[in-house]
Amino acid sequence: MGCRRRDPLSCRMLRGEERATEAENVPPVIPTPHHYLLSVYRHKIFFVAVVQTEVPPLFVIEFLHRVVDTFQDYFGVCSEPVIKDNVVVVYEVLEEMLDNGFPLATESNILKELIKPPTILRTVVNTITGSTNVGDQLPTGQLSVVPWRRTGVKYTNNEAYFDVIEEIDAIIDKSGSTITAEIQGVIDACVKLTGMPDLTLSFMNPRLLDDVSFHPCVRFKRWESERILSFIPPDGNFRLLSYHVSAQNLVAIPVYVKHSISFRDSSSLGRFEITVGPKQTMGKTIEGVTVTSQMPKGVLNMSLTPSQGTHTFDPVTKMLSWDVGKINPQKLPSLKGTMSLQAGASKPDENPTINLQFKIQQLAISGLKVNRLDMYGEKYKPFKGIKYMTKAGKFQVRT
């Protein structure tokens, strides 16, 4: 028996047939008599690693997520047909990513130098010229002190864009008060700069960031002493840092939901009404609002009228979803009507939870603001841009 300790080559698709429970509820670590199966479930595909000895499971799970990210990066989408269509590239990429259980190259920059991602143009060119999509040079970044950046990068337009994106995770109780709320923030960057630029990014209010995870390029010492991000960026798209503003700081909640859902014991009709409105939005508009809710089994159908947007109710899955769109503070969107309940059945045991999605442009709800971005080490003047956005993460309102 080969002793491949971690073997994601067996990233075969298990799909539906293994569905003992719902796919999302399959535990990520499953012991079998001789192996351990560690899996992640993404894009409706299970990616499984088979492990024979004691290894850190997070190591494996992180790696699997990295594999999925890489596939997505290579093929645009990561789905079963796409993986089948590109099986040889998949095999080649996996081989570059892992050697007998030891990760080799997982930075997408480096991988792309080793194995070129397939494009229609390249496929055509390869067929005509007989050249291959395997690089035969050692990637330049592979062993340097800045492994995330290749040398000799050249651009005609030098630009560096940073997106500050914050997601609010919150649980709001029946009465509208916040049970828990926290902010998961990231700064994603798209940097296309020539040469070896050395950047510094400073904030107006760095004290907000007390729980941060950095891209390896960030110099930790400098952050510790001066609260300034100093780094030589990777080329292209990358996540500079992610941060977490914990439940202990007060988190502004930008929306509220007013709800009145009543199942009456005797009659087979229930009443349903929800209204969504803005709360603490710092004057910005809330857009892209969708409301979803899993209704109890006893609900047979719903007959509702929205004041704006469109709504659907799937009587099989009992999923109600309402695409609201923008919230106009002068005319609050609402959805009301009746529910037809199973006749004779008693009132459902559980109350539906309302799930909210929304977006607010040009606002970081934590109040984080970038002060300035400077570049050293290169002579040219780059274009710089910072964008802010707030989104709902797991935003739930209990009824």
Added chain:
Amino acid sequence: MTDSKYFTTTKKGEIFELKAELNSDKKEKKKEAVKKVIASMTVGKDVSALFPDVVNCMQTDNLELKKLVYLYLMNYAKSQPDMAIMAVNTFVKDCEDPNPLIRALAVRTMGCIRVDKITEYLCEPLRKCLKDEDPYVRKTAAVCVAKLHDINAQLVEDQGFLDTLKDLISDSNPMVVANAVAALSEIAESHPSSNLLDLNPQSINKLLTALNECTEWGQIFILDCLANYTPKDDREAQSICERVTPRLSHANSAVVLSAVKVLMKFMEMLSKDLDYYGTLLKKLAPPLVTLLSAEPELQYVALRNINLIVQKRPEILKHEMKVFFVKYNDPIYVKLEKLDIMIRLASQANIAQVLAELKEYATEVDVDFVRKAVRAIGRCAIKVEQSAERCVSTLLDLIQTKVNYVVQEAIVVIKDIFRKYPNKYESVIATLCENLDSLDEPEARAAMIWIVGEYAERIDNADELLESFLEGFHDESTQVQLQLLTAIVKLFLKKPTETQELVQQVLSLATQDSDNPDLRDRGYIYWRLLSTDPVAAKEVVLAEKPLISEETDLIEPTLLDELICYIGTLASVYHKPPSAFVEGGRGVVHKSLPPRTASSESTESPETAPAGAPPGEQLDVIPTQGDLLGDLLNLDLGPPVSGPPLATSSVQMGAVDLLGGGLDSLIGAPNFVAPPAATVPANLGAPMGSGLSDLFDLTSGVGTLSGSYVAPKAVWLPAMKAKGLEISGTFTRQVGSISMDLQLTNKALQVMTDFAIQFNRNSFGLAPAAPLQVHAPLSPNQTVEISLPLNTVGSVMKMEPLNNLQVAVKNNIDVFYFSTLYPLHILFVEDGKMDRQMFLATWKDIPNENEAQFQIRDCPLNAEAVSSRLQSSNIFTVAKRNVEGQDMLYQSLKLTNGIWVLAELRVQPGNPSFTDLELSLKCRAPEVSQHVYQAYETILKN
């Protein structure tokens, strides 16, 4: 044009076509063909027939084609070893290629080909690559050493690769350092005793430097390696911690968790008065919280680890309760873990919030989760005394919902609350009784019956209630039957006048109509108690019960400390030490937290509990397991148990043994195969007078003509301790079979029947190979001799002392426990003679620290006599040598679990004044040496 075309089904001539294409002159056609071959291979088609044709494509300057061929080779070389040799030349050539990418690729691929003949050729190229000028090649070669070690450990040692690998720890390139550490760690895993990763302050410093510069994966390897180091004092520990803390901000969660492990471990050495200690505690919380915002799979592993951390150092996360609140769309495995941690963090300060949440969860859809939430409310009541009242009223609210499973769950936990706070909340009994009819689960019914019996004097119609249950007595589960029996007896003792009929009814149901031995036994005991001495019965049955402990679900502290050392590993997910589930030939070393050795003096230091009872005590009755008295006192409704929602597998993942401990290096020794968890069937109603069983008796003869030494029978269980049953016995080994020779004497005044025997898990997996066969009832003053055949395929758990065997014997009167020590030589197998060469090699191979020296005093035998006497007990003389007038005997023996013990025995013939023998023993599992020595002494002196 996509690759999915390669997946089209195989037609008959496909292999043929591929063969032609592979041999085509056109490069492009060749490459397409290899791609098709690889695709077929991926989906599991057998394309091994194309081996020579594919290998022919290897000689190419096209890198992609070369890589594809290599992929193919790795997959099929094993099945075509002779053909694989054909590839060797190209490999060797590629290892010299000017392009480092190709050199690295060649050495990497060669390492993956697990064919002995190829590995020989690999040595030279590998040696060169380990010293290659290009760090990319060096780091690939480092991993290759680990691969090679896995295929042929001896070769790696002989070739000196281990030393080269150790040198690479000082390499200038951090990636090379990280890979060298990873390779060494992996090798060390299979050689627990070897001192491969000899960590000292200098090497630690190098590792810490490399830590800052290498990739995220390398950081994990280095951190895991650091965690195995024990700093010499608290200053060193602090300085390492300071350099590790920045890793807590890493984006890779595995790096974060490995850093947490190092910090949690080294923190143990820091004095709590230190400012730095407080700082560190504060720094640990945010990264742990952040892990919970990651993908659910990562969350799950993080939560399992946080569960340990919270038990070890609750102060870290005590303010972070809210992050563990459950979102309704969390996967169920995340929900259950969060719930568990919420209860661990519950305190007087946050209990109101927690209860409000739990109440919310109790209205969710998922039944399992709802049940667990209701149980959690009960656990809160038991944990936080001030909240008990609130919890009870919350539970009552939930009972009002009339949701069936919620009500049942609530009743089960209320019973526990009664047990924790007696005479406080009995006012709710009336409400509980209202729901009597809706209870359909055994646990809830049993709980309700317990409550009725326990508080019979306060419930006016207790007799009616219990009587109503009695109607369907035979349809109830055992749990309910037992509980009903006890409850009615209690009722009778409290209200003797009205309930005589009822109690007689239940006693006769239990003793006459039931097939269940437990129920019958309990029925008889009550019956006898009640008929002989009602006062005593009252004292026993209505005795004051011990309060249930506030946190029965805590992990036992020594295990917790060990698990803390395994943060981030599978062990931390299972909450079991790796020795309990890692299978196969890897030895496992127990890890323990470092003791606090401060450079300045510090007062408190974690104590290591003395392990087990002092050895040498032959006889002790075990009071712990399945305490019968406790059972009678109807404590069999255990306190709430919460385990991980893991699917228990058939491997040894079973419940943690009550007697504690775990497997250790001895059991993890080579060749050990984890046996199935199922132990010997209890076989309680043993068939009597079966003719076949006579066969077993034939072997019980006393004559031990050729077998190993048999000690005289000793009393194992005196009659006093076993209600008149006296058991004495000994162990024998004859022609490969082990048996336990027992002598049972009935010193009581009544007949004994229904004998059965069971062993607790023990170091060598001894277990009865057949049920205990006692043909006829044993009348008073009668003695029977029985030989019980044993095998060694039972469950294994290391005992203290090693040869301790805990036995339970049951008869119609009771269950008795005793423990005995078995002589190790019953485990010496017949094929224990080692070949001379092998002996020499093995002797050298076992490190000197595993050697143990003993003296056998006053043994006036010459070498021949010694040799032949030992041989009859399966200790074989491999060689004999005469050195300076002394005879040296070299001997070997093998234990049933495959452990070899080598011995050197010095005999001084013809010197009457000098009759001591000197014995040196070498064994990979040194803990057996002491017992082997004892076996020598017993054999030689009797």
